[in-house]
Amino acid sequence: LEQTYDVIVIGGGGAGLSAAVEAQAAGAKVVLLEKMSSLGGNTLVSGGGLNVPGTDQQKALGIEDSVETFIEDTMKGGDNINNKELVTVMAENALSTAKWLVDKIKVEFMSDRLQQFGGHSVPRALIAKGNHGTDLIQKLKAYGDDLGVVFKMETKAEELIVDDNNRVVGVKATNTAGQEIIFNANKGVIIASGGFGANLDMRKEYNPEIDEKYKTTDVAGTTGDGIVMAENIGADLMHMEYIQTYPTCNPKTGIISYVANSRFDGAILLNQEGNRFVEEMDRRDVISKAILNQTNRESYLVWGQEVEQVGNMTELHKDEYNNLEKLDLIYKADTIEELAEHFNIDVNSFKATIEKYNKYAKNGKDEDFNRRGSFLPIEKGPFYIQKVAPAVHHTMGGIVVNKEAKVLDKEGNIIPGLFAAGEVTGGIHGTNRLGGNAVTDVVVFGRIAGENVVK
Ligand code: ADP
Numbered sequence: 001l002e003q004t005y006d007v008i009v010i011g012g013g014g015a016g017l018s019a020a021v022e023a024q025a026a027g028a029k030v031v032l033l034e035k036m037s038s039l040g041g042n043t044l045v046s047g048g049g050l051n052v053p054g055t056d057q058q059k060a061l062g063i064e065d066s067v068e069t070f071i072e073d074t075m076k077g078g079d080n081i082n083n084k085e086l087v088t089v090m091a092e093n094a095l096s097t098a099k100w101l102v103d104k105i106k107v108e109f110m111s112d113r114l115q116q117f118g119g120h121s122v123p124r125a126l127i128a129k130g131n132h133g134t135d136l137i138q139k140l141k142a143y144g145d146d147l148g149v150v151f152k153m154e155t156k157a158e159e160l161i162v163d164d165n166n167r168v169v170g171v172k173a174t175n176t177a178g179q180e181i182i183f184n185a186n187k188g189v190i191i192a193s194g195g196f197g198a199n200l201d202m203r204k205e206y207n208p209e210i211d212e213k214y215k216t217t218d219v220a221g222t223t224g225d226g227i228v229m230a231e232n233i234g235a236d237l238m239h240m241e242y243i244q245t246y247p248t249c250n251p252k253t254g255i256i257s258y259v260a261n262s263r264f265d266g267a268i269l270l271n272q273e274g275n276r277f278v279e280e281m282d283r284r285d286v287i288s289k290a291i292l293n294q295t296n297r298e299s300y301l302v303w304g305q306e307v308e309q310v311g312n313m314t315e316l317h318k319d320e321y322n323n324l325e326k327l328d329l330i331y332k333a334d335t336i337e338e339l340a341e342h343f344n345i346d347v348n349s350f351k352a353t354i355e356k357y358n359k360y361a362k363n364g365k366d367e368d369f370n371r372r373g374s375f376l377p378i379e380k381g382p383f384y385i386q387k388v389a390p391a392v393h394h395t396m397g398g399i400v401v402n403k404e405a406k407v408l409d410k411e412g413n414i415i416p417g418l419f420a421a422g423e424v425t426g427g428i429h430g431t432n433r434l435g436g437n438a439v440t441d442v443v444v445f446g447r448i449a450g451e452n453v454v455k
Helices: 015-024 054-059 067-079 084-103 134-147 200-206 227-233 258-265 285-294 305-311 318-327 336-342 347-363 438-452
Strands: 001-010 030-033 049-051 107-115 125-130 148-152 155-162 168-175 182-191 243-249 267-270 301-302 330-333 383-394 406-408 414-420
Touching: 001 168, 001 227, 015 030, 015 134, 015 182, 015 438, 030 155, 030 305, 049 084, 049 305, 054 107, 067 084, 084 227, 084 438, 125 134, 134 148, 134 383, 155 182, 155 227, 182 227, 182 438, 227 414, 243 285, 243 301, 258 301, 258 305, 258 318, 258 383, 267 347, 285 383, 301 305, 318 330, 330 336, 336 347, 336 383, 414 438
Parallel strands: 001 030, 001 182, 030 148, 182 414
Antiparallel strands: 049 125, 107 125, 155 168, 168 182, 243 383, 267 301, 301 383, 330 383, 406 414
């Protein structure tokens, strides 16, 4: 079996879909290969948050922001080892990309809400309708259908095909029947197959610490295939050891908890002994490590109506809430004492911690951990307590690319015909990706790859 297109895109998450629609819109005939039976990847299960400086939402809320501040925050969050050229491209293109998503793709963002994830100096994340990636993926797919992009599901890219001049000219793939299909590419191949968070062996190979004690938030398809395929034909890799854990996941499944994002609205983290142990707005790696040092390697998130009213997380994520309740991972009660008793936490120290915190909130100064961002008391019931634990969430490392999304070899030369975008690439997030930066990264660089492959 053999088929010929102008452009082959490997992977149907946010990066692959953005690349495919841009290449097709520029006049190319595009095929997108997705190994799973549905599109979306980790982008689909994300919170649909996208950092963008200078939006109407920021203006309406009186928030001052700039491309420069966004770059600074991102660099600092990645311990300044990020590829600054890529960070700059992401930051400079964020606003036009958000406009493209709204005007062209018809993605709907909440008009009156922004989120401030850890490490950002101001609230700058647009939140897609429903606070998940569904709208983004469905609308990109619909736009791709209108344009005539060919989607091949359950088709797994196995190998890149290279000609005598070391130019990438196609992809060897297999379908679920085990048949091999050769896809020839007249113009080029874009790898957008995501990270390797769901590949335990690969995680341990690059960072032995991130072993089976961590579950993962990632979808099953993120096994690093594209990284291996690119490396096999000489592509350079970078930052492979930097693997991010998300601090507040379901301790039983590893699935990310969006109810627990009440943390950004002001919820606090306590341990089994009823004490706080970390600044709730610190970086994901810092909080994750701190939680793993607590009893049972778990933590409790606690909040009341002051916080609930800000983001209505238990309402917005009602399905998740009901599920957590069934698993006895969340509990709602009218008094603080009941929360502590439910999870066998020492009532007196639990109460003392919350009373002390409420005093800090009133004085506007957290004397223990210097909390940034939303800083509200926990006085009005009903109250919530949720059990959370860290899980592998994002792999910062991957294929080395330049700002045109072209893949580089170990000598820094461009590998002709090969592009990569999204989580499969390395360098943009340094040691640690900030919340809301993945979707900005994948859509900005997916589009850049799609534009450049047809040039
Ligand atoms: P990004 O955010 O970079 O777009 P995602 O995780 O959202 O990454 O999407 C990556 C997609 O690539 C997933 O849907 C995954 O199933 C798909 N994928 C991974 N490996 C392959 C492969 N070998 N062939 C085809 N699709 C793949």
